Amino acid sequence: MVRPALSSVSLRELEGFVTYLLEADSGKMVQAPALDSTRPEVWETKTASHTLLELPAEMAAHGYDCYDLTMLLLPSIDRGYLAEVRAAFEAAKVEIFQLLIDTGEVGSPDPDERQAGIDHTKFFIEVAAQLGASGVRYVPGDSRASPENMGDTAAAFRELYDFAQSYGLKVATENYRVFTTDADSLLGLVELSERDYGWIVDTGNPKGPGKYDGLAKLYPGATSMHAWALANKDGAPDWEEFRHCMTMARDGGFDGPIMLHGAYGIDNFSWAPDLWSGIDTMRDEVLVVFGDDSQ
Numbered sequence: 001m002v003r004p005a006l007s008s009v010s011l012r013e014l015e016g017f018v019t020y021l022l023e024a025d026s027g028k029m030v031q032a033p034a035l036d037s038t039r040p041e042v043w044e045t046k047t048a049s050h051t052l053l054e055l056p057a058e059m060a061a062h063g064y065d066c067y068d069l070t071m072l073l074l075p076s077i078d079r080g081y082l083a084e085v086r087a088a089f090e091a092a093k094v095e096i097f098q099l100l101i102d103t104g105e106v107g108s109p110d111p112d113e114r115q116a117g118i119d120h121t122k123f124f125i126e127v128a129a130q131l132g133a134s135g136v137r138y139v140p141g142d143s144r145a146s147p148e149n150m151g152d153t154a155a156a157f158r159e160l161y162d163f164a165q166s167y168g169l170k171v172a173t174e175n176y177r178v179f180t181t182d183a184d185s186l187l188g189l190v191e192l193s194e195r196d197y198g199w200i201v202d203t204g205n206p207k208g209p210g211k212y213d214g215l216a217k218l219y220p221g222a223t224s225m226h227a228w229a230l231a232n233k234d235g236a237p238d239w240e241e242f243r244h245c246m247t248m249a250r251d252g253g254f255d256g257p258i259m260l261h262g263a264y265g266i267d268n269f270s271w272a273p274d275l276w277s278g279i280d281t282m283r284d285e286v287l288v289v290f291g292d293d294s295q
Contacts, residue, residue: 002290004283005066005097005257006059007226008073009268013275014055016048019072021103022120029074052085056092062276065093066257068200068224069133070100071124079130086132097224097257098135098172098200099128106160107140107153107179117141118156125164135170135223137200140179140189153179154192161195172223174200175214181205183214187221198223201254203245204230204264215245219252224259227286231263236271238263239285246289258286 104117180186201222229237262268272278
């Protein structure tokens with residue numbers, strides 16, 4: 001069912017734009033600098049207004065009950081803390097649709113780095129299960145897809161899929177990071193993996209003249225969407241382009257949660273009077289295309 005939903009990116013204004021990474025030596029989550037160009041260091045200076053434990057109630061109060069949580073937002077992976085997070089989401093009746101595993105080089109041509117990526121991903125699959133997430137999303141990483149590394153990456157994806165399934169988790173990947181940004185690489189990997197992968201189709205990640213051709217290939221099998229509007233020069237969303245992407249999704253048979261990410265840029269809801277009015281405006285734009293009865 002198509003339903004407007006949220007993610008860690010949607011609510012980064014509340015979260016303070018802080019990144020946490022798993023430290024190999026300590027086995028703990030530690031605050032780290034920005035990971036890539038979509039997370040500029042300036043974001044790290046913003047103070048969080050809500051803790052992760054407070055976010056579910058805030059979402060529910062505004063009428064949203066589905067959320068993609070990135071592992072980068074977890075300040076701790078202590079079992080007791082994860083149980084608290086799970087209880088907070090369950091109390092608010094907000095589903096953690098997927099834990100997003102944003103790090104790990106599962107597609108590396110180097111066998112040691114690839115194995116480290118597999119182990120890293122398995123670790124966070126177990127975290128997803130402890131959080132009570134419905135599913136998990138991971139990607140091959142920043143190596144480029146090639147005939148030489150596609151087979152090994154597909155084998156890794158088979159292993160990871162079966163591991164996640166043993167925890168009862170739905171499994172997805174995404175057109176995110178280098179290996180699977182291209183739709184053909186993503187679809188080729190999924191086919192070669194011989195497993196029933198879903199995927200997130202992110203409308204902001206593809207760039208250039210092939211964007212819409214790629215989205216058209218991904219919409220039919222996508223299990224969820226990270227929905228971005230392009231930002232005009234003044235930072236306002238290009239709603240015409242956004243509706244075009246949503247119409248393509250509808251006509252392609254898309255049927256799943258649509259995480260509302262705002263306008264593509266540093267402050268994705270800066271164009272709105274406040275965060276929640278911006279989110280609601282984007283939700284309304286989605287419903288214009290999919291209909292009010294879709295949620």
